[in-house]
Amino acid sequence: MECxxxxxxxxxxxxxxxxxxxxxxxxxxxxxxGRYTPRGWRCCPARLGWFLQEVPALLVPLLLLLGSVQTGSGTGRTLLVCTFMLHYFYRSLIYSCRTRGRPVPLRIVLFAAIFCSISGFLQGHHLLHCAHFEDTWWTKTRLTTGFLVFLVGLTINIHSDNILRNLRNPGELVYRIPRGGMFELVSGANFLGEIVEWCGYAIAAWSLPTSALAFFTVCSIGPRAYQHHRDYQLRFEDYPRSRKAVIPFLL
Structure with missing residues (x-):
């Protein structure tokens, strides 16, 4: 893997x-x-907050893509950039419009927006200006496997988000036990889906920047899944004891 x-x-x-x-x-x-927000912090509505913090990771690579001159294996580069953008298209334009979550602290929105801007630049610039693909890139088993893994993760992520959203009626901020889909195996099914997504993306692109993103994702939202798991166990006496935090049957 070179850059x-x-x-x-x-x-x-x-x-x-x-x-x-x-x-x-x-x-x-x-x-x-979310549920761990300290009292007294300044917040913005959940839908606006999620949009503002996620949309830079969609817009930055999009602008790089529109301004780039593709040569050689341009199709492979474009496809991988669009794979990255697909996740943030969902998070910023679909998830943010449908979420029923709690207001988001402004400082979290700011830090997340900065991270998404840097991540969007890193992935977009790398794939469009640094990465090289052979003419037969589309025949590579690794590339196909990576795309399939990414799509599986995206499906898990979207399905899990829908389950969580349907646990609440509009205006509610209550917590209920999520059931169905990968929630039958792990408490952080939505986090599992995102981890699988970026691991698939890293496999497909097979580069230092994509692997770095996958590694950072595991380290950043893996603990979040464990915290949710522990919170569910403390909050609900009848919470399924067979569920793990984020990795089915293991952790």
Missing amino acids: RHAAVSSLSWALIVLAPLYLLRQIRFCAQY
Whole structure:
């Protein structure tokens, strides 16, 4: 796996180094949004918050794509960039319009928007200006496998989000036990779906920046799934004890 551009390589290694540090922080102090938001923090409506924090990861690579001049294996590059953008198209334009979650703290929106901007630049610039693909890229088993894994993860993510959304009526902020789909196996089915997505994306592109994103995702939302799992167990006496936090049958 190679990346010739110094800025892309540096950003990728920065993600890899920061990921375990962020994981340790998550273990000690859960991310303070959603059910863990401290009282008194300034927040914005959930739909606006999710849109503002996620949309940079859609717009930045889109602008890079529209401004790039494709040569050689341009189809492969475009397809991989669109794969990345597909996730954020869903998160920023569909999920944000349908969520019934709690208001999002403004500081969380700001930090998430910064991360999504950097991530969007890293992935878009790498794939459009640094990555190289052979003319027979589309015949590679690894590429096909990666796309399939990504689509499986996206399906799990969307289906799990729909289950969580349907647990509440409009205006409600109550918590209920999610049932159905991958929630029968893990408490963080939506997080599992996103982890599978980015692992598939990393397999398909097979590069340092995509692997860095997958690794950072595991370290950032894996602990979140465990925190939800623990919260469910404390909140509901009848919570299914056979469920794991994020990895079916294991963890």
